[in-house]
Amino acid sequence: MSLPASEPRPSAVDRASAVLAPKVLLHDHLDGGLRPATVLDLARENGYDELPAGDVDGLARWFRDSADSGSLVRYLETFTHTVAVMQTAPALRRVARECAEDLAADGVVYAEVRFAPEQHLTTGLSLDEVVEAVLRGFDEGSAAAQATGRPILVRCLVTAMRHAARSREIAELAVRFRDRGVVGFDIAGAEAGHPPSRHLDAFEYMRANNAPFTIHAGEAFGLPSIHEAISFCGTDRLGHGVRVMDDIELPSGTGPSGRDVRGAQLGRVANYVRDKRIPLEMCPSSNVQTGAVASIAEHPFDVLARLRFRVTVNTDNRLMSDTTMSKEFGVLADQFGYGWADFERFTVNAMKSAFIHFDERLRFIDEIIKPGYAVLIG
Numbered sequence: 293m294s295l296p297a298s299e300p301r302p303s304a305v306d307r308a309s310a311v312l313a314p315k316v317l318l319h320d321h322l323d324g325g326l327r328p329a330t331v332l333d334l335a336r337e338n339g340y341d342e343l344p345a346g347d348v349d350g351l352a353r354w355f356r357d358s359a360d361s362g363s364l365v366r367y368l369e370t371f372t373h374t375v376a377v378m379q380t381a382p383a384l385r386r387v388a389r390e391c392a393e394d395l396a397a398d399g400v401v402y403a404e405v406r407f408a409p410e411q412h413l414t415t416g417l418s419l420d421e422v423v424e425a426v427l428r429g430f431d432e433g434s435a436a437a438q439a440t441g442r443p444i445l446v447r448c449l450v451t452a453m454r455h456a457a458r459s460r461e462i463a464e465l466a467v468r469f470r471d472r473g474v475v476g477f478d479i480a481g482a483e484a485g486h487p488p489s490r491h492l493d494a495f496e497y498m499r500a501n502n503a504p505f506t507i508h509a510g511e512a513f514g515l516p517s518i519h520e521a522i523s524f525c526g527t528d529r530l531g532h533g534v535r536v537m538d539d540i541e542l543p544s545g546t547g548p549s550g551r552d553v554r555g556a557q558l559g560r561v562a563n564y565v566r567d568k569r570i571p572l573e574m575c576p577s578s579n580v581q582t583g584a585v586a587s588i589a590e591h592p593f594d595v596l597a598r599l600r601f602r603v604t605v606n607t608d609n610r611l612m613s614d615t616t617m618s619k620e621f622g623v624l625a626d627q628f629g630y631g632w633a634d635f636e637r638f639t640v641n642a643m644k645s646a647f648i649h650f651d652e653r654l655r656f657i658d659e660i661i662k663p664g665y666a667v668l669i670g
């Protein structure tokens with residue numbers, strides 16, 4: 293969505309003005325982004341009677357408050373309810389369609405939305421049927437968005453749950469669907485006790501097929517998880533990766549949100565991540581809820597951005613974090629004083645890191661992102 297040249301230009305970035313900026317989203321979970329009203333509808337239609345609240349506001353509040361636990365494990369427990377109502381092809385299709393529509397309405401122009409097909413098999417769908425339903429929903433939602441003048445391209449990442457043992461199968465699923473809308477693979481779930489190297493087989497399969505992947509690492513567990521993800525598994529991106537901070541020593545007197553990063557000392561892992569331009573899919577609100585960081589003020593986003601890591605802004609779970617991309621922009625702008633040029637840089641970072649092909653990424657940067665921010669910057 294771009295601003296017509298005749299409109300006044302909003303000078304400050306806030307949640308409302310950020311809707312006007314073209315945004316790129318690399319880390320968003322399908323089962324973490326349902327509309328509360330849809331959760332209620334689908335529960336009714338499918339006879340699921342274990343929802344913790346019976347009205348839209350109460351349910352929205354329940355997800356947000358329960359996710360605000362300071363623990364990734366407890367945060368993840370809330371997904372029981374969303375996954376429970378996403379067990380039929382029509383339900384999956386509806387959730388995916390609404391996801392594309394909601395992202396487009398928020399001014400997202402390109403999104404990679406992930407979910408774990410293995411969690412949607414309880415009524416007998418096959419992995420392929422699950423993915424087909426979701427891709428169909430994305431196409432329908434994108435077509436509806438296009439019709440309202442808000443074009444979006446939505447691509448899918450398939451996730452394997454790290455505590456389970458189906459990652460190789462899910463990697464094969466990703467490759468099987470790679471020309472039909474799935475652009476990559478991921479592992480998610482509780483991080484502590486489930487190191488990425490347990491899934492080497494899946495990552496090797498992806499690499500052997502020249503297919504990209506990302507790994508949730510450095511969220512609930514520290515540097516060893518990031519080290520394994522990059523050095524043993526060869527990940528293309530890091531989901532969150534905030535704990536790369538554990539390998540960065542700031543000059544004394546500078547807190548994690550300190551403005552002056554001159555004299556920062558990077559260890560080998562941090563240097564490798566920065567040298568190789570490994571993208572960090574950071575999700576500020578989610579990181580506070582899961583306790584990965586203590587507060588937005590202490591989020592390492594700003595230090596990492598100043599140190600020129602390839603930082604990107606993401607939502608993670610719009611329902612649980614009660615957020616949108618515009619809201620995450622607003623939160624960062626409030627905290628760190630970013631302007632449009634900063635958000636243009638983060639957006640270009642994200643587009644450069646997308647799993648679609650290089651020519652398509654360039655087209656987004658040259659034809660949509662740069663012209664969109666040029667109007668806002670004025």
Ligand SMILES: O=c1[nH]cnc2c1ncn2[C@@H]1O[C@H](CO)[C@@H](O)[C@H]1O
Pocket residue numbers: 321322323324364368371375406407408411451480481482508511578608609
């Ligand atoms: O921030 C996160 N860290 C780790 N796992 C997550 C996060 N958000 C969601 N999931 C997990 O990914 C599954 C597939 O989408 C979700 O069901 C949830 O268990």
Ligand SMILES: [Zn+2]
Pocket residue numbers: 319321480508531608
């Ligand atoms: Zn995530």
